Amino acid sequence: MFCNSVRGSGHVRKGIPCEDYGIKKEDGEYKIFAVADGHGDPNCVRSGVGSRFACEIAAAVLDKFARQLRESGKEALIFDATGSGRILSQLKGSIVSRWLSAVDSEYKENPLTSEEIRTASKLADEFRRNIRTERMYGTTLIAGLLTDSYLLLLQQGDGRCVLFSENGEASQPIPWDDRCLGTATTSMCDVDAAQSIRSVVINLAENPVIACVAGTDGVEDSFPNSMDKTVSYYRRMLTEACGNGVEAMESALTEDLSALSKAGSADDITVAGFIDVKRTRKFIHDFDKLNRIIDAQDELSVVNDRIQSVENGGLYAFLSQKYSDAMSVYSDAKEKFDAADVKYKAAARQIAAHESEEMKPEAHDDDETVRLKNIINDMRLDEAHLAPLRRELKKLEAERDSAAQTLAEAETPKKAAEKEFLPRREAYDKLIEEKEKLTRQLEKLTKTDR
Numbered sequence: 001m002f003c004n005s006v007r008g009s010g011h012v013r014k015g016i017p018c019e020d021y022g023i024k025k026e027d028g029e030y031k032i033f034a035v036a037d038g039h040g041d042p043n044c045v046r047s048g049v050g051s052r053f054a055c056e057i058a059a060a061v062l063d064k065f066a067r068q069l070r071e072s073g074k075e076a077l078i079f080d081a082t083g084s085g086r087i088l089s090q091l092k093g094s095i096v097s098r099w100l101s102a103v104d105s106e107y108k109e110n111p112l113t114s115e116e117i118r119t120a121s122k123l124a125d126e127f128r129r130n131i132r133t134e135r136m137y138g139t140t141l142i143a144g145l146l147t148d149s150y151l152l153l154l155q156q157g158d159g160r161c162v163l164f165s166e167n168g169e170a171s172q173p174i175p176w177d178d179r180c181l182g183t184a185t186t187s188m189c190d191v192d193a194a195q196s197i198r199s200v201v202i203n204l205a206e207n208p209v210i211a212c213v214a215g216t217d218g219v220e221d222s223f224p225n226s227m228d229k230t231v232s233y234y235r236r237m238l239t240e241a242c243g244n245g246v247e248a249m250e251s252a253l254t255e256d257l258s259a260l261s262k263a264g265s266a267d268d269i270t271v272a273g274f275i276d277v278k279r280t281r282k283f284i285h286d287f288d289k290l291n292r293i294i295d296a297q298d299e300l301s302v303v304n305d306r307i308q309s310v311e312n313g314g315l316y317a318f319l320s321q322k323y324s325d326a327m328s329v330y331s332d333a334k335e336k337f338d339a340a341d342v343k344y345k346a347a348a349r350q351i352a353a354h355e356s357e358e359m360k361p362e363a364h365d366d367d368e369t370v371r372l373k374n375i376i377n378d379m380r381l382d383e384a385h386l387a388p389l390r391r392e393l394k395k396l397e398a399e400r401d402s403a404a405q406t407l408a409e410a411e412t413p414k415k416a417a418e419k420e421f422l423p424r425r426e427a428y429d430k431l432i433e434e435k436e437k438l439t440r441q442l443e444k445l446t447k448t449d450r
Helices: 009-014 047-071 075-079 081-109 114-119 124-128 133-137 227-244 246-263 277-312 315-355 367-379 383-446
Strands: 002-006 020-026 031-037 141-146 150-156 160-165 198-203 209-215 269-275
Touching: 002 020, 002 031, 002 246, 009 246, 020 047, 020 269, 031 047, 031 209, 031 269, 047 075, 047 081, 047 133, 047 141, 075 081, 075 150, 075 198, 081 133, 081 150, 081 198, 114 124, 124 133, 141 160, 141 209, 141 269, 150 160, 150 209, 160 227, 209 227, 209 277, 227 246, 227 269, 227 277, 246 269, 277 315, 277 383, 315 383
Parallel strands: none
Antiparallel strands: 002 269, 020 031, 031 141, 141 150, 150 198, 160 209, 209 269
């Protein structure tokens, strides 16, 4: 068995005490665990006391329940739909009534302090008039009783209880209460608390289990919108227990849960439960593979969301079109300038050839060289014939200068568009690369082992 509770980073920062509580109890015959999350509502000024009472009372009542059921020889009733409904109803009522009695006695012995009155400003007057004072102790509760034949799980409010079956699969067997939504939750202080406690009985002969982890909502809130990530965290806990021992894992949770709270929910976090190390150890490889799949799926989901944000946001498309238009204008201007430049340089070379000095034969020239020089000299144009070429060159120069001006004007919006768009395109391309990488990784992970 294991149990650990840490003060949330947000509570540390604000100077608020830990309002969670956890307990484990084992005497060889029965194993009992419970976690409770005191409400953060300012009116619940003693929720930390309420959560402690809830765990201690649940453990005591479950222990007594298990012994009486076995000693009476009626343990089989727990598997009978009609019989279990009646005895579980009595069990839930006992837990709630004893909790109400405990918080009532605590309040009578310790009246509201001036600080509590300031904090619970909305309900302080009602509390002082003894109107439903249990509300200041509001808390959730998850509790479990493990015997050799059954596992009984109870829950009031939010938080999660994850069960690992004999084949290593994880499930949440306790029915969910739709009233537990967002920051809203049912509570031990509700008027219908006993009736709204959910429960489930698991026949271990038919459905053997290898581990069970109950956690307050500080765990799941650290992985928003991803219950799979919460289950992955519990798999890592179980793997740690298989590798280093349950006590080492339980001790390491102080640092691990604190880090989880700091990086995630900032809330108090409590976990408790049990693990059959021998039977769980054979699933370590599967747990690791499943976690890597979930991690990759989570990363892929984030990347896809970012891609969708880029594609649907409008700005990327706008800047892309702006960049495309600017590049098109610049490309046309560059093409026209290059064509004008080619014509101008060809004409300039032609005139330069005619303006070059006459090629005179040298004493060492052979007959063929002399002949070629004479041909070149004969091709030279006189000044009268060069005048039209110079006028044409002037025209081509003007055309080239005009094209150069147009190109220079097109370069300014091109550079502006590049500055706006190219970094975004680079980032988008990286997202696409990351998506393809993660997709390949998932395909590899999800292939059936041969």
